Amino acid sequence: MSNYDKFPEIRILGKENSAWQGYKDIQNEISKSINDIQNSNVVLMVDCYPGVRYQEILEGLILPLRPDLIIHSDDLAFSGEKITEMIQRNLTDDRVFGVMSSHKLSEFFDPTLVDNARASIAKIESGLIVVYGVGARLICNPNVLIYADLARWEIQQRYRSKELGNWKMKNFDEDTLRKYKRGYFVEWRFADRHKKELFTEIDYLLDTNEKNDPKMISGHAYLNGLQQIVTQPFRVVPYFDPGVWGGQWMKEVCNLDRNQENFAWSFDGVPEENSLYLRYNDVKIEVPAINLVFRHPVELLGDKVHARFGTEFPIRFDFLDTVEGQKLSLQVHPLTEYIQENFGMHYTQDESYYILDAKEDATVYLGVKENVNKEEMFEDLRKANEGLESFRAEKYVNKFPARKHDHFLIPAGTIHCSGENCMVLEISATPYIFTFKLWDWDRVGLDGLPRPVHIEHGEKVIQWNRDTKWVEENLINRIEAIKEEEHWIEERTGLHEREFIETRRHWFSKMTSHQTNGSVHVLNLVEGEEAIIESPTDNFEPFIVHYAETFFIPENVKEYTIRPYGRAEGKTIGVIQAFVRV
Incomplete structure (x- = not known):
C-alpha cells in the first residue's frame, strides 16, 4: 500500500495565528478591522495576483460591505491590445518561447485614469472606499490591505479549462501554450516584482485557489509562518499531469486516480x-x-x-x-x-x-x-x-x-x-x-x-x-565513493563539471549526520519505505518522509540527521541529495 503523501502540510506554531475560512467569516473580520479605524473615510484594498476570480471576491466580500465607492484597478490599466504592443518583444511570434520581461507593473497603467481615480477617492469625505484588482496598491494608500494570491499551477488549470485568459485579455479560447507563455515570460514576472514589495504591508493574505472557498490569515501570521518554514525540513505540494508519453508507475506508488489514462x-x-x-x-x-x-x-x-x-x-x-x-x-x-x-x-x-x-x-x-x-x-x-x-x-x-x-x-x-x-x-x-x-x-x-x-x-x-x-x-554512472562505514556509504554521483549542482547518494541502515555547508539541500528517498529527519539540537520537530517523496532542508538549518524509520527500521535505505556547489 502506498504511503506517499500527496497533501503535505506544515503546521504553523503560535498562539496568535488568526485564520478565517469562507466569505461570511472573512467579511466579519474585515468589518471589524474597518470599524476599528477612526478615520471618517476608510480605504479597503484587495490587491490581486493575475488570475484571481474577481466576480467571486466582488460578490462574496466587497458588495456585502456596502462601500460608497468601488474602483477596479484593472480598469485603470491600458487595454490588452496596448499592453500586447508594449510587450511584443517579450512575447515573440513563437508558440512556446518568449523573452523574460523586466517590466514593472506600473508601466501598464494609464496615468490619466489613475489620476482621475485618485480624484474620485479624494471627493469621498466620509465612507468606505474599496479598490480591488491587479496593482490596486499602485492607486493609493490603503487603511486595510488584503493581498489575494493563488498558485501558478491553479492559474494553468484555469487557462486549460478556458475559464481564464491573460490579464486584460479576452483570449479564453487561445492556445493554452500561448497563454502560458504570456504568463511565464511577462505577467508572472511583473506580478512577482509587485508582490515582493507588499510583504510587510499586507494586513491579510487571501487564499483564492479553491472556488467559493476562500481562506484568510493575518499578515502577521503569514510572515510568522514563512519565518518558521526556513528553520525546519519541509515539502511542497506535488501535482501530477498526464501527457502523450505518460506511464503507469506513479498511479501505484503515489496512489493516483486509476481511472486516468496515464500520468507523465x-x-x-x-x-x-x-x-x-x-x-x-x-x-x-x-x-x-x-x-x-x-x-x-x-x-x-x-x-x-x-x-x-x-x-x-x-x-x-x-x-x-x-x-x-x-x-x-x-x-x-x-x-x-x-x-x-x-x-x-x-x-x-x-x-x-x-x-x-x-x-x-x-x-x-x-x-x-x-x-x-x-x-x-x-x-x-x-x-x-x-x-x-x-x-x-x-x-x-x-x-x-x-x-x-x-x-x-x-x-x-x-x-x-x-x-x-x-x-x-x-x-x-x-x-x-x-x-x-x-x-x-x-x-x-x-x-x-x-x-x-x-x-x-x-x-x-x-x-x-x-x-x-x-x-x-x-555522463553515465560517474560514481565516486566519498565515505564507507559499516552502516553508511556516501557516493558522489554527479553532476557533470559543467553543472553547478552536486549530487550525493547515501545508503545507510542507521542514523547519518549532515551539514548544509552554505547551500540549501533538496533530497528524495529513493530506496526504503520511510525515513525520519531530526535536529541534533532539537531545533525543529522530527520530520517523516516516505518513498519517492522530495523534501527540502533550508541552509539555515545547518545540521540534521536522517535514519530509517517505521517499517524501514533495521533496513538499508537510500537518499539522493542535491545542493549548489559553493
Missing part, C-alpha cells in the same frame, strides 16, 4: 510552480512556494547561493514516468550563452536523469553516435517533421540500457530523452521550460495539435563532440 509528470520539488500548505489551527492555507524564496532567500538558499541566484530557487526535482508508456521527445537544452542572448535567462537547464525504477527493457537516449554527419541528421529531422518520413533516431543518437539507480548526466547541449519503461527522477537547474524538441515520434499533443518542435534552435546548441565514447566516459 510530477512536480514535487519546484518552488516556482508548487505550493505550500500551511496549517493554522483548523484552517489550511495554500500559498505559492516561491513566496518563501522571495521573503527569506538567504535563510533558505544560503548566503553564497543567494549571491549567485537572487530570489530564484536554482534546483528542481520532478518525475518523468514512461513505465508502460512511450518515449519522451528527442530534445536538447540551450547553452548558457544561448539562453542569455535569446531568452533573457541568467542560467540554463543543465539536468540529469536518476533512474528511480525501470523495467528490464528500459533505455535512455544520450549523445550523438561516432562520426555523425550533422547536416544529414538535421536534413532527416526536417523531413520527419514535415511528415515525409520517420526519423531514424538510433542511426544518429546513442541508446543505452537504463537500470534502477543509474544516473545519467545531461549538461546543456547534449541530445537526449528517456525511452519507454523508465521512472526518472529528474534533477536539474530550474529553467525547465527551455526544451528544444527535435523529434516527437510522429505524435500530437493531448489537445490534438502537433507538439511544437524547435529544430532551428536545437541545431545551434547541440554539442557534436558528446559522442558515444565521450558520453560513456563522462
Whole structure:
C-alpha cells in the first residue's frame, strides 16, 4: 500500500495565528478591522495576483460591505491590445518561447485614469472606499490591505479549462501554450516584482485557489509562518499531469486516480510552480512556494547561493514516468550563452536523469553516435517533421540500457530523452521550460495539435563532440565513493563539471549526520519505505518522509540527521541529495 503523501502540510506554531475560512467569516473580520479605524473615510484594498476570480471576491466580500465607492484597478490599466504592443518583444511570434520581461507593473497603467481615480477617492469625505484588482496598491494608500494570491499551477488549470485568459485579455479560447507563455515570460514576472514589495504591508493574505472557498490569515501570521518554514525540513505540494508519453508507475506508488489514462509528470520539488500548505489551527492555507524564496532567500538558499541566484530557487526535482508508456521527445537544452542572448535567462537547464525504477527493457537516449554527419541528421529531422518520413533516431543518437539507480548526466547541449519503461527522477537547474524538441515520434499533443518542435534552435546548441565514447566516459554512472562505514556509504554521483549542482547518494541502515555547508539541500528517498529527519539540537520537530517523496532542508538549518524509520527500521535505505556547489 502506498504511503506517499500527496497533501503535505506544515503546521504553523503560535498562539496568535488568526485564520478565517469562507466569505461570511472573512467579511466579519474585515468589518471589524474597518470599524476599528477612526478615520471618517476608510480605504479597503484587495490587491490581486493575475488570475484571481474577481466576480467571486466582488460578490462574496466587497458588495456585502456596502462601500460608497468601488474602483477596479484593472480598469485603470491600458487595454490588452496596448499592453500586447508594449510587450511584443517579450512575447515573440513563437508558440512556446518568449523573452523574460523586466517590466514593472506600473508601466501598464494609464496615468490619466489613475489620476482621475485618485480624484474620485479624494471627493469621498466620509465612507468606505474599496479598490480591488491587479496593482490596486499602485492607486493609493490603503487603511486595510488584503493581498489575494493563488498558485501558478491553479492559474494553468484555469487557462486549460478556458475559464481564464491573460490579464486584460479576452483570449479564453487561445492556445493554452500561448497563454502560458504570456504568463511565464511577462505577467508572472511583473506580478512577482509587485508582490515582493507588499510583504510587510499586507494586513491579510487571501487564499483564492479553491472556488467559493476562500481562506484568510493575518499578515502577521503569514510572515510568522514563512519565518518558521526556513528553520525546519519541509515539502511542497506535488501535482501530477498526464501527457502523450505518460506511464503507469506513479498511479501505484503515489496512489493516483486509476481511472486516468496515464500520468507523465510530477512536480514535487519546484518552488516556482508548487505550493505550500500551511496549517493554522483548523484552517489550511495554500500559498505559492516561491513566496518563501522571495521573503527569506538567504535563510533558505544560503548566503553564497543567494549571491549567485537572487530570489530564484536554482534546483528542481520532478518525475518523468514512461513505465508502460512511450518515449519522451528527442530534445536538447540551450547553452548558457544561448539562453542569455535569446531568452533573457541568467542560467540554463543543465539536468540529469536518476533512474528511480525501470523495467528490464528500459533505455535512455544520450549523445550523438561516432562520426555523425550533422547536416544529414538535421536534413532527416526536417523531413520527419514535415511528415515525409520517420526519423531514424538510433542511426544518429546513442541508446543505452537504463537500470534502477543509474544516473545519467545531461549538461546543456547534449541530445537526449528517456525511452519507454523508465521512472526518472529528474534533477536539474530550474529553467525547465527551455526544451528544444527535435523529434516527437510522429505524435500530437493531448489537445490534438502537433507538439511544437524547435529544430532551428536545437541545431545551434547541440554539442557534436558528446559522442558515444565521450558520453560513456563522462555522463553515465560517474560514481565516486566519498565515505564507507559499516552502516553508511556516501557516493558522489554527479553532476557533470559543467553543472553547478552536486549530487550525493547515501545508503545507510542507521542514523547519518549532515551539514548544509552554505547551500540549501533538496533530497528524495529513493530506496526504503520511510525515513525520519531530526535536529541534533532539537531545533525543529522530527520530520517523516516516505518513498519517492522530495523534501527540502533550508541552509539555515545547518545540521540534521536522517535514519530509517517505521517499517524501514533495521533496513538499508537510500537518499539522493542535491545542493549548489559553493
